[in-house]
Amino acid sequence: MTFARSLLAVLALGSVAQAAPALSQPMEQFVPIAIYRTGPYASGGSGIYGAYADYLALVNERDGGVNGVKLVFEECETAYQPDRMIECYERLKNKGPTGAAAFAPSGTGSVYALIERMTEDKIPSITLGYGRTDASDGRVFPYMFTLIANYxxxxxxxxxxxxxxxxxxxxxxxxxxxxxxxxxxxxxxxxxxxxxxxxxxxxxxxxxxxxxxxxxxxxxxxxxxxxxxxxxxxxxxxxxxxxxxxxxxxxxxxxxxxxxxxxxxxxxxxxxxxxxxxxxxxxxFHATGQDFPVFGDIRKFVYEKGKGNVEPNRIGSVYYVRGVLHGVVLVEGMRTAMARFGNRPLTGDEVRWGLENMEISPERLRQLGIDGLMPPLKVTCADHEGGGGIRFQQWDGGKWAMISDWVQPDPSIVRPMVEASAAQYAREKGITPRDCGT
Structure with missing residues (x-):
């Protein structure tokens, strides 16, 4: 064998050796769950992020994961403190074969503390109904998702x-x-x-x-x-x-x-x-109640197997619904990304692409067992909110009663303010906004 052929053989073997870990990586997607089961707001933290874990468990138990990719999740207690949130993020962001799929900073103060870190790490932030409002402008905040509705x-x-x-x-x-x-x-x-x-x-x-x-x-x-x-x-x-x-x-x-x-x-x-x-x-930005099919599935596939993360009597409550919807948007974002990148563990940047190209149509809501629980959602490169409606509820002394249909917000007020605020942030940080083709 000539020297040239020997060199090519060695290089080829090296290429195979380098590719082998990728080919043999586990079909698992790591999802960190920042939770606060302690402190003055513990009921919100345990309800929302416990339900988030419940939905991920449902996808594993009922569906075998997302297109065959199992969701592996781990809790980190933050007590709703930004400094503990940062420590939690840094400790968990690189776990799993591709790192964290996304991160849900539990608290607006924590979102502010993590924006630059998550952008640099290319890990998307999922914040339903909270976070930095002008982060709805995806041109300036490509990794921030203020989904369904912002403040x-x-x-x-x-x-x-x-x-x-x-x-x-x-x-x-x-x-x-x-x-x-x-x-x-x-x-x-x-x-x-x-x-x-x-x-x-x-x-x-x-x-x-x-x-x-x-x-x-x-x-x-x-x-x-x-x-x-x-x-x-x-x-x-x-x-x-x-x-x-x-x-x-x-x-x-x-x-x-x-x-x-x-x-x-x-x-x-x-x-x-x-x-x-x-x-x-x-x-x-959602309805409440136990009568949605998704909650029956959670009881059957998660709680009856002893894998629940919240007290069973809280299923269908306000905080619980909010946590389930965190899980829904993450999983649907992953499905969207897999349609482009393949059915495998995804990087944070690939999940970002999936989230900002995600559409949850009325038909998809019915398929997911959440028809009427949340409004349809369509996210784009420029719009990381998705255009959701708002409902109003009233406490009758024992339960919440919905007293309105979906009330439409006023994007003619909100969007110019979002864009102006985001543009100011971009100037302060020296950011060139992305061209979203509009």
Missing amino acids: WTQNTATIRFIAEKEGGFEKLKGKKIANVLVDFPSARETGPVLEKQAGMHGFEVRNFPIAPPGLDQRAVWLQVRQYRPDWILFAGWGSATTAGLKEAARVAIPRDRMIGWWWSGSEEDVTPAGDAAKGFITSQ
């Missing part, structure tokens, strides 16, 4: 709901709206769009911040009472929601004139308030 979308739908109750947008002129909020990053997200709408429709807004964790609110609600608002927007959460409802009742503020954002709208938040919660309204 500004929520707020335009809420003002539309109030206008409908008052008899039209023209009836909002001269009205007073109190914006009562626990003073943390996610609650402050609604400020810019609320001010914009006040200017458009002629109503007055006054902010009433509450120091976290929001257990002592007596002075704030006395100030709200003195303001004599026509409507109250309430951005509470966890025990802060319970405390706020009790104080509102104590100073005789009608709860059916209070509209909470979706983080005030869980059973765990309102039940401890007793009669003080009755009549309270909140927004939601």
Whole structure:
């Protein structure tokens, strides 16, 4: 054998040796689950991210994984603290044959802390109903997905709901709206769009911040009472929601004139308030209840096998639904990506491509057993929100009752604000926005 042929043979063997690990890699996709089972907001963390794990378990047990790829997941306790979230992310991001498929930073403050890291690592962030609102612009934030609905979308739908109750947008002129909020990053997200709408429709807004964790609110609600608002927007959460409802009742503020954002709208938040919660309204980007086929499948394939991650009586509750939908969008994003890259473990960047080319149609919702649980979703390179609707629910003293159909937000307000804010971020960070072909 000549030297040249010997060299080619050695190189060929080397190529085979290098390819072998890829060919023999396990058919597993690693999914980290950042959860907070401790701290003042533990009910939200355990419900949402426990349900997220339940849906991944369902896909494994019922379907054998995603197109044959088993989902391997691991919890990391964060106590809803950004520093612990960063540690959790760094510890888990490289696990599995291709690293983390995606990461769901549990908390808006944690999203802010991780944006640059996740972008550099090319791992997508999945945040349903929370996160940095202007990250809905995928041209500037390619790895951030504020799916279904962001905070500004929520707020335009809420003002539309109030206008409908008052008899039209023209009836909002001269009205007073109190914006009562626990003073943390996610609650402050609604400020810019609320001010914009006040200017458009002629109503007055006054902010009433509450120091976290929001257990002592007596002075704030006395100030709200003195303001004599026509409507109250309430951005509470966890025990802060319970405390706020009790104080509102104590100073005789009608709860059916209070509209909470979706983080005030869980059973765990309102039940401890007793009669003080009755009549309270909140927004939601999904429905609730146990009668959706997906929950029957979870009971059969996960809980009956002893593999559940949440107390069974919470299945179908608000936080539980939200966690299941986290799982739905991740898995559907993976399916979309596999149609292009093949049925194998995916890199974070490949999952990103899948998420931003994902469409969950009404037909697909029916196939997944979640028809009516969430609105249809269509994500694009430029739009990482997906254009979801908002529903409103009211607490009747024992359960949530839906009191609206899907209320459409106002993209003519939200999208220009998203793009302007994202463009400012791009200038500050020296980012050249992607060309999405539009």
